[in-house]
Amino acid sequence: MWEGLFREVILLIELKNVVKSFASPDGMEVHALRGIDLSVETGDIFGIIGLSGAGKSTLLRVMNRLESPSSGEVWIGGRNMAILSGDELRTARQDMGMIFQHFNLLSSRSVSGNIAYPLEVQRLSTGEIKDRVSEMLRLVELEDKADAWPSQLSGGQKQRVAIARALAGRPKVLLCDEATSALDPRTTRSILHLLERINSSTGVTIVLITHEMDVVREICRNMVILEDGVVVESGPVKDVFLNPKSRTAKEFLDDLPRTPSQDEELPKIVGSPLVILRFDGDAADMPIVSQAIKTTGVDVNILSGEIDSLRSSRVGNLTVQLSGNREEIEGAMEYFSRNGVSLEVIWNG
Numbered sequence: 001m002w003e004g005l006f007r008e009v010i011l012l013i014e015l016k017n018v019v020k021s022f023a024s025p026d027g028m029e030v031h032a033l034r035g036i037d038l039s040v041e042t043g044d045i046f047g048i049i050g051l052s053g054a055g056k057s058t059l060l061r062v063m064n065r066l067e068s069p070s071s072g073e074v075w076i077g078g079r080n081m082a083i084l085s086g087d088e089l090r091t092a093r094q095d096m097g098m099i100f101q102h103f104n105l106l107s108s109r110s111v112s113g114n115i116a117y118p119l120e121v122q123r124l125s126t127g128e129i130k131d132r133v134s135e136m137l138r139l140v141e142l143e144d145k146a147d148a149w150p151s152q153l154s155g156g157q158k159q160r161v162a163i164a165r166a167l168a169g170r171p172k173v174l175l176c177d178e179a180t181s182a183l184d185p186r187t188t189r190s191i192l193h194l195l196e197r198i199n200s201s202t203g204v205t206i207v208l209i210t211h212e213m214d215v216v217r218e219i220c221r222n223m224v225i226l227e228d229g230v231v232v233e234s235g236p237v238k239d240v241f242l243n244p245k246s247r248t249a250k251e252f253l254d255d256l257p258r259t260p261s262q263d264e265e266l267p268k269i270v271g272s273p274l275v276i277l278r279f280d281g282d283a284a285d286m287p288i289v290s291q292a293i294k295t296t297g298v299d300v301n302i303l304s305g306e307i308d309s310l311r312s313s314r315v316g317n318l319t320v321q322l323s324g325n326r327e328e329i330e331g332a333m334e335y336f337s338r339n340g341v342s343l344e345v346i347w348n349g
């Protein structure tokens with residue numbers, strides 16, 4: 001019972017066995033979501049990554065009930081969105097803001113007018129709307145653009161307006177569907193860092209859909225990988241980066257210049273295994289390789305490697321060749337494992 005209570009407090013979003021199928025024109029069914037379980041903690045920045053067609057947009061649309069699930073439960077802030085209707089659904093939707101790849105601003109309204117729009121729908125007073133619009137313009141650092149028209153803005157500025165509009169009603173969660181996919185890399189980073197600042201200053205939970213691993217790596221704390229409507233990987237971003245299990249995760253990581261490809265031409269010497277060492281924050285800063293050499297007598301030949309920043313911590317990997325007698329090699333492997341380094345033997349000599 002206590003566990004049930006506790007989970008309700010910290011989990012903002014919980015999906016249980018969510019299925020969504022569409023009837024296609026040829027009479028076949030498209031299974032967009034095939035039994036999704038996932039949970040998002042209050043205040044998290046949560047990434048959903050997958051290739052095109054994996055079901056990401058459908059998943060977001062099921063969360064805010066633009067789409068009804070075929071079956072399953074969609075709990076958002078203690079309400080099962082899957083069964084709400086009418087006024088209850090309208091109230092529940094006010095807890096959710098959404099931004100899109102193509103911004104979807106109203107071209108006939110000024111920047112302020114766009115931000116005011118959802119507040120007018122919610123029938124706030126003119127004074128309240130004015131105050132809230134100013135507050136939002138400050139939040140996204142666009143105070144000088146209050147009276148500009150969308151057509152006068154850059155892509156990054158348009159997305160800032162969309163963020164201000166989505167947050168104007170003070171939702172509990174901001175759903176972002178490929179929000180940076182139409183932006184250049186520098187603007188992408190500035191939007192992501194704005195989202196990160198907003199998350200820490202307001203506490204709003206952010207769910208971010210993307211097909212780019214870089215986006216997840218930049219700001220997300222937890223993530224799932226979606227493949228053909230199924231969650232194939234989930235957990236803290238750092239764990240998924242360090243120990244990718246699914247094919248999709250490995251492919252996404254291969255796109256980044258940090259995981260060594262196993263097909264590389266690596267020297268194969270009988271009796272000298274090739275090993276990928278993956279380490280995180282603490283281990284990355286320790287002279288762990290030289291310690292292993294000193295402690296076990298093994299010889300370590302570093303073939304390739306990289307250290308990378310992941311939010312505030314660092315992760316890294318080294319592809320090494322271990323030489324020595326069997327005892328030294330096994331001793332070194334044991335030494336690495338004991339010191340928090342995960343180890344993948346890619347050729348066992």
Ligand SMILES: Nc1ncnc2c1ncn2[C@@H]1O[C@H](COP(=O)(O)OP(=O)(O)O)[C@@H](O)[C@H]1O
Pocket residue numbers: 022023024030031032050051052053054055056057058059
């Ligand atoms: N309204 C719809 N009608 C029929 N099929 C759909 C509909 N929406 C999505 N799909 C199908 O569901 C699958 C997942 O689509 P989507 O959620 O848009 O993927 P993603 O956002 O990851 O690219 C695709 O095969 C897509 O064609």
Ligand SMILES: [Mg+2]
Pocket residue numbers: 056057058
């Ligand atoms: Mg999509």
